[in-house]
Amino acid sequence: MADSALPTAPVPQLAQSVRDRSGVRRRLRYYGEKLGGSLVSLFAVILTSFFLFRIIPGDPVRTMTHGRPVSIEQQEQLRREFGLDKPLAEQFWSYLTGVLRLDFGDSFQFNRPVTDLIGERLWPTVLLVGTSVVISAALGLWLGVRGAWNHGSLSDRVNTGVALTLWSVPSFWLGLILIVIFASGAGWFPTSGMESTAVEGWERIPDVAHHMVLPLVTLVAVVYAQYLMIMRSSLLDEMGSDYIVTARAKGLRDLIVRRRHAVPNALLPTVTLIFVNLGFVVFGAVLVETIFSWPGLGQLFYSGLSVPDLPLVQGLFILFSAAVILMNLLADLLYPILDPRVRP
Amino acid sequence: MSLLEVDDLTVTYRTGGGDVPAVRGVSFALEAGQKLGLAGESGCGKSTMALALLRLLPKTARLTGEIRFDGEDILTMSWGRLRAVRWAGASIVFQGAMHSLNAVQRIGAQIAEPIRLHSKATEAEIRRKTGELLEHVGLPARRADAYPHELSGGQRQRVMIAMALACDPKLIVADEPTTALDVMIQAQILTLIESLVAEQDISLLMISHDLSVLADTCDRLAVMYAGRIVEEGPAAAVFGAARHPYGQALAAAFPRIGDPASRRRPQGLAGDPPDPAELPTGCAFHPRCPARLDHCDRVDPALWPTADDDRRAACVHVLPDEGLSLLTKEPA
Amino acid sequence: MNGLVWARRRRTAARFWSQFRQNKAGVFGLVVLALFVLTALLAPVLTPDNALSVTRPPGSPLDGPSADFPLGTDRSGRSMVDMIIWGSRVSLTVGFWATFISIAFGTLFGILAGHFGGWGSSLLMRVTDWFLVMPSLVLGVALAAVLGRSLTTIIVAIGVTSWPTTARLVRAQTLAVEARPYIERARALGGGHLHVMSNHVLPNVMPIVLAQTTLMVGSAILTESTFAFLGLGDPTTASWGATIQAARDVGAVSSRMWWYILPPGIAIVLVVLAFTLVGRAIEGVLNPKLRERL
Numbered sequence: 001m002a003d004s005a006l007p008t009a010p011v012p013q014l015a016q017s018v019r020d021r022s023g024v025r026r027r028l029r030y031y032g033e034k035l036g037g038s039l040v041s042l043f044a045v046i047l048t049s050f051f052l053f054r055i056i057p058g059d060p061v062r063t064m065t066h067g068r069p070v071s072i073e074q075q076e077q078l079r080r081e082f083g084l085d086k087p088l089a090e091q092f093w094s095y096l097t098g099v100l101r102l103d104f105g106d107s108f109q110f111n112r113p114v115t116d117l118i119g120e121r122l123w124p125t126v127l128l129v130g131t132s133v134v135i136s137a138a139l140g141l142w143l144g145v146r147g148a149w150n151h152g153s154l155s156d157r158v159n160t161g162v163a164l165t166l167w168s169v170p171s172f173w174l175g176l177i178l179i180v181i182f183a184s185g186a187g188w189f190p191t192s193g194m195e196s197t198a199v200e201g202w203e204r205i206p207d208v209a210h211h212m213v214l215p216l217v218t219l220v221a222v223v224y225a226q227y228l229m230i231m232r233s234s235l236l237d238e239m240g241s242d243y244i245v246t247a248r249a250k251g252l253r254d255l256i257v258r259r260r261h262a263v264p265n266a267l268l269p270t271v272t273l274i275f276v277n278l279g280f281v282v283f284g285a286v287l288v289e290t291i292f293s294w295p296g297l298g299q300l301f302y303s304g305l306s307v308p309d310l311p312l313v314q315g316l317f318i319l320f321s322a323a324v325i326l327m328n329l330l331a332d333l334l335y336p337i338l339d340p341r342v343r344p
Numbered sequence: 345m346s347l348l349e350v351d352d353l354t355v356t357y358r359t360g361g362g363d364v365p366a367v368r369g370v371s372f373a374l375e376a377g378q379k380l381g382l383a384g385e386s387g388c389g390k391s392t393m394a395l396a397l398l399r400l401l402p403k404t405a406r407l408t409g410e411i412r413f414d415g416e417d418i419l420t421m422s423w424g425r426l427r428a429v430r431w432a433g434a435s436i437v438f439q440g441a442m443h444s445l446n447a448v449q450r451i452g453a454q455i456a457e458p459i460r461l462h463s464k465a466t467e468a469e470i471r472r473k474t475g476e477l478l479e480h481v482g483l484p485a486r487r488a489d490a491y492p493h494e495l496s497g498g499q500r501q502r503v504m505i506a507m508a509l510a511c512d513p514k515l516i517v518a519d520e521p522t523t524a525l526d527v528m529i530q531a532q533i534l535t536l537i538e539s540l541v542a543e544q545d546i547s548l549l550m551i552s553h554d555l556s557v558l559a560d561t562c563d564r565l566a567v568m569y570a571g572r573i574v575e576e577g578p579a580a581a582v583f584g585a586a587r588h589p590y591g592q593a594l595a596a597a598f599p600r601i602g603d604p605a606s607r608r609r610p611q612g613l614a615g616d617p618p619d620p621a622e623l624p625t626g627c628a629f630h631p632r633c634p635a636r637l638d639h640c641d642r643v644d645p646a647l648w649p650t651a652d653d654d655r656r657a658a659c660v661h662v663l664p665d666e667g668l669s670l671l672t673k674e675p676a
Numbered sequence: 677m678n679g680l681v682w683a684r685r686r687r688t689a690a691r692f693w694s695q696f697r698q699n700k701a702g703v704f705g706l707v708v709l710a711l712f713v714l715t716a717l718l719a720p721v722l723t724p725d726n727a728l729s730v731t732r733p734p735g736s737p738l739d740g741p742s743a744d745f746p747l748g749t750d751r752s753g754r755s756m757v758d759m760i761i762w763g764s765r766v767s768l769t770v771g772f773w774a775t776f777i778s779i780a781f782g783t784l785f786g787i788l789a790g791h792f793g794g795w796g797s798s799l800l801m802r803v804t805d806w807f808l809v810m811p812s813l814v815l816g817v818a819l820a821a822v823l824g825r826s827l828t829t830i831i832v833a834i835g836v837t838s839w840p841t842t843a844r845l846v847r848a849q850t851l852a853v854e855a856r857p858y859i860e861r862a863r864a865l866g867g868g869h870l871h872v873m874s875n876h877v878l879p880n881v882m883p884i885v886l887a888q889t890t891l892m893v894g895s896a897i898l899t900e901s902t903f904a905f906l907g908l909g910d911p912t913t914a915s916w917g918a919t920i921q922a923a924r925d926v927g928a929v930s931s932r933m934w935w936y937i938l939p940p941g942i943a944i945v946l947v948v949l950a951f952t953l954v955g956r957a958i959e960g961v962l963n964p965k966l967r968e969r970l
Contacts, residue, residue, distance in 0.1 A: 044806050052819070161701075164956075168894065168948035170901050173920055173941035176929055180937065184930050191930070242443040246507075248400055250458040251430035260457075261446050268448075287902065291924075306907060340491040341447055 031333065038329040045321040050095050053314045081106075104315030109307050114315040117300060124194055125296030128212060129278075129285050132219035137274050139220065140227025141267075147228065148235035148266075149258060160232070163225035171284060175218040175291035182214060189214050192293035215292040223281060230273050235266040268339050275331035282323050345415060346373040347514060347547050348397075348434075353409035355392050355401065355571075364621045366392040368571040369409070371647075376514070379541065379548040381558030381579060383594060384568035385617045390551045391439075393568070394519045397549075398430050414514065432462040435508040437501075437537075439520030444504060445492040452478075452488025455507045462511045477506040481536060498529035505536060515547045522557065534561055555594045559583035567591045570618055570628035573647060577655030587650050587657035589635045627660070635661060643667040695961045702957020708950035716764040723758040728914060730754070741935055748935035750919065751926045756935055759914050760943050766915035767897045767947060770831055774896040777835025779889050782842025787881065789843070790850025791873055801847070804840035826910045830903045834896050842888055846881055853880040887958040894951030901944050916940040 289298035475485030660667035747756035904917030
C-alpha cells in the first residue's frame with residue numbers, strides 16, 4: 001500500500017530501492033505466515049495424538065495388553081515405564097519434550113526406540129513412494145493432457161473409464177490379484193520382500209527393482225487416476241480461455257499452443273494437488289507394503305496396529321501427519337514460483 | 345481486388361440439440377487501408393464472424409461460403425498456409441485483454457512469440473522490435489518484463505495492440521477492443537488504434553456493440569442482427585440516418601455526447617435478441633420492430649440498395665413495393 | 677403458495693431426471709446401485725438360513741466352484757455367493773451411515789459458517805483446515821484402534837474424518853446463495869435466520885450435497901474395506917474387505933484360490949464405481965460447464 005504513490009516519485013533509484021525493500025518484507029511475511037501455519041498444524045497434530053492415545057482409551061496399558069495374559073505386576077511395570085502414574089500435565093510435558101527431541105518412546109513389541117525403528121524403515125518407503133509418485137504424476141498428467149486435448153474421443157472415454165475404475169479398486173486387493181497372477185502364478189516376480197538374501201554389491205540394484213515392480217504397479221494404478229482427472233479438467237478449463245484463441249490466432253501449431261500456453265496454466269492447480277497427495281500416498285503405502293511385505297513404514301504401522309503397539313502407532317501417526325503438513329507447506333512455497341500472480 | 349472479401353458466409357454450430365446458425369449468409373468487402381465497423385448486440389454473430397475470418401472457431405462450427413483474403417480463400421487453405429496467414433497477414437485485438445494474455449508469461453515473450461514464428465529475425469532483433477512496439481503503443485520498453493496482472497486494463501489493451509502490430513499485418517480485426525475499459529481510457533485506446541492504422545496503412549475491421557464508437561473510428565459501418573448484415577453504408581450516413589429500424593434503434597441507444605437531437609429521440613429497444621436456435625419466421629427482427637408491417641413475419645428481405653448510392657439495407661421499407669412481390673413468390 | 681412450490685419442485689425434478697438420463701455412464705451406475713441395494717435388502721430371502729453359520733456351514737471349507745456353490749466356499753465352508761450377498765449389506769450400511777454423519781455435520785456447520793460469518797466462521801474453517809491436513813485414514817485407523825473393533829467404530833471414524841470436505845463445499849455454496857437478491861427480499865420481509873437458512877439456503881445447497889453424498893458413499897465403502905482388511909472391523913461381520921483379509925489369511929494367494937479373492941474385490945469395485953459414476957452424472961447436471969466434458 002505504502003508504495004502506491006511511487007510511480008510519480010522524482011528520484012527513480014530511491015523509488016526502486018524502497019520498492020525492493022518492501023517487496024522483501026512482503027515476501028518474508030508470506031513465507032513466515034505459511035511456515036507459522038504449518039507449525040500450528042503440527043502442534044495440533046501432536047496435541048491430538050497425545051489425547052487420542054492416552055485419554056480416550058482410558059487405560060492404554062489395558063488396551064495394549066488386551067487379550068493377553070499379563071500379570072498385575074507386569075501391568076504396573078508398564079504403567080511406570082510409560083509414566084502413566086504421574087499427573088496429566090506432567091505426562092503431557094514429558095511427552096511434548098520427547099516428541100520435540102524426536103523421542104517417541106520404546107516400541108512395546110520390538111522393545112526398541114520407535115525413532116530407531118522409523119529410521120530403519122524410512123528409506124524403503126521413500127524409495128517406493130517416491131518412485132510411484134513420479135511415475136503416477138507423469139502418467140496421470142500425460143494422459144490427462146491427451147484426454148483434454150481430444151476430449152470426447154474414443155481414447156479419452158476409454159482412458160477416463162479405466163482411470164475411474166482403477167480409482168475404485170481397493171489397493172490391497174489389486175496387490176493380491178497381481179501376486180496371484182504374476183508372482184505365485186507366472187513366477188515372474190518375487191511375492192514379497194525388498195531384496196533376495198544372497199545378492200551383494202551392485203547386483204542389489206536390479207534385485208531391488210525386480211522386487212519393487214509389483215508394489216509399484218499397485219500404487220501407481222490406484223493413484224494416477226486422480227492426477228489424470230485433475231489435469232484433464234483443469235486443461236479443459238484453460239482450453240476455453242481467450243488467451244488460447246490468441247495463441248492460435250498467432251499461427252502457432254496446436255502442439256505448441258498446448259505445450260507453451262495451455263499446459264503451464266493448467267499445471268498450477270495440479271501441482272498443488274500432487275504435493276498435497278504426496279503426504280497421503282505415504283499412508284496409502286501401508287496397505288501395499290503389508291501385502292508385499294515391503295520392509296517400510298507402512299508395514300511397521302500395520303504390525304503396530306495389530307498388537308496394538310501404541311508408542312509405535314503414535315510415532316508413525318505424527319510422522320505421517322507431519323509428512324502431509326510438510327508437503328502442503330512445500331506446495332505453498334512452490335506455487336508462487338509457478339504462478340506470477342500470487343508471487344508475494 | 346479488395347483485401348478482404350466475404351461472400352455468403354454461414355457459420356453453424358452443431359450441438360446436441362440440433363444445428364444452431366450463428367452467421368447466416370454474410371457478404372461484405374474491405375478495401376486496403378479502409379476501416380469497417382461491424383455493430384450489433386451480443387449474440388448477433390459478430391464475434392463468431394471475427395473468429396471465422398481466421399478459422400479460429402471450435403470444431404463444432406461448420407463454415408460455408410468464401411472468405412478471400414488477399415485473393416486466397418481462407419476456408420479451403422491448407423493448415424500450413426493458414427498458420428502463415430494468421431497474424432502475419434491478419435491479426436486480432438481481442439476483447440477483455442485480461443484473459444486474452446497468458447497470465448504466466450511475461451508480456452515481452454508474448455509479443456515476441458509471433459515475430460519469432462513468422463520472421464527469421466535474430467533474438468537481438470526480436471528484443472529490439474518488442475521494445476519498439478511497446479514504445480509505439482505508449483508503454484516503456486522495460487515493461488516487457490512485466491506479467492499481465494501487473495498492468496492496468498488500458499495498459500494490457502495497449503500490449504494487445506502492440507502484439508497485433510508485431511508482424512506488420514495487412515489487416516487488424518479488433519473485437520470489442522475498448523469494452524470493459526473506462527471512458528477516458530477507451531478514448532485513448534481508440535485514438536491509438538486510429539493513428540497506428542492510418543500511419544501504417546493497415547485495414548481495420550472493428551467490432552463493437554457501440555455504434556457511436558464505430559461511427560467515430562470507421563469509414564463504413566455494417567449492422568448485424570441475428571447472424572445477418574441488415575444495413576451497410578458510409579459510417580456517418582448509417583449512424584446519422586439509418587434505414588433499417590434496427591440500425592435506427594442501435595444508433596439511438598448510443599447517442600453522441602453533446603448531440604441535442606439524441607436527447608429527444610426515444611432510446612433503447614424493447615425485448616431481447618432472438619435465440620439463434622429458434623429464429624422467428626420472416627424478418628428475424630419483426631417481433632421487436634417498431635415499424636413492422638403485417639407481412640413482415642412472412643418476408644425475409646435481402647440487402648437491397650437504397651435510394652441513395654452506396655448504401656444497402658435489408659428491410660421491406662427500402663424495397664420498391666414494401667416486399668409484397670417477394671411475398672407472392674413464397675408459398676404460404 | 678404451497679402447491680405452487682411443490683409444482684415447481686416437481687418440474688425441477690423432472691428436468692433433472694431428463695438431463696441425468698442423457699449420461700449413459702450415470703444411468704449404468706444407477707442400475708448397478710439399484711441391483712446392489714435390492715440384493716442387500718433381499719439377503720435373508722436370497723440365501724439359506726445357515727448361510728453365515730460357521731458351526732453348521734452349508735458346504736465343506738475351501739471348495740472350488742461347483743454346481744451347488746458357483747463361486748466355491750470360504751474357509752468355514754460357507755458359499756461365496758452368499759458371502760457376497762451379505763457383504764453388500766455391510767458395505768452399504770457402513771457407506772450410508774458414515775456418509776450420513778459426514779453430510780449431516782458438514783451441511784450443518786457449512787451452512788452455519790456461511791450464513792453467520794464472523795469469527796465463528798473463521799474458527800470453523802480453521803478446524804476444517806486442520807482436519808484436512810491430517811491424513812484422515814490415519815486418524816480413522818487410530819480412532820478405530822483406540823475405540824475397539826466394531827462396525828460402529830468404522831462408521832464413526834469415516835464419518836468424523838470426512839465431514840470437513842462437505843463443510844467447505846456447503847459453506848462456499850451458502851455464500852453464493854446468500855448473495856442472491858431473493859435472500860435479501862426474504863430478509864426484508866422479516867424472515868429470521870432460521871427461516872432463511874431452512875427455506876432458502878438449504879433447498880439450494882441440497883443438490884450440491886446430493887452429488888457430494890454419492891461420491892462420498894463410494895469412498896466410504898472403499899475406506900471400510902480398507903479398515904476391515906487392516907483387521908479393524910468386527911471380526912464376525914462378513915464385510916467384503918474382511919472376506920479378502922480372511923482369504924489372505926488362509927493362504928488363498930499362494931494356493932491361487934481365485935474364487936475366494938476375486939469376487940469380493942469385484943463387488944467393491946462395482947459399487948464404488950457405480951457411486952462415482954452417479955455422483956459425476958449429478959455434478960454434470962448441476963454444472964453444465966462440467967457436463968460438456970463428461
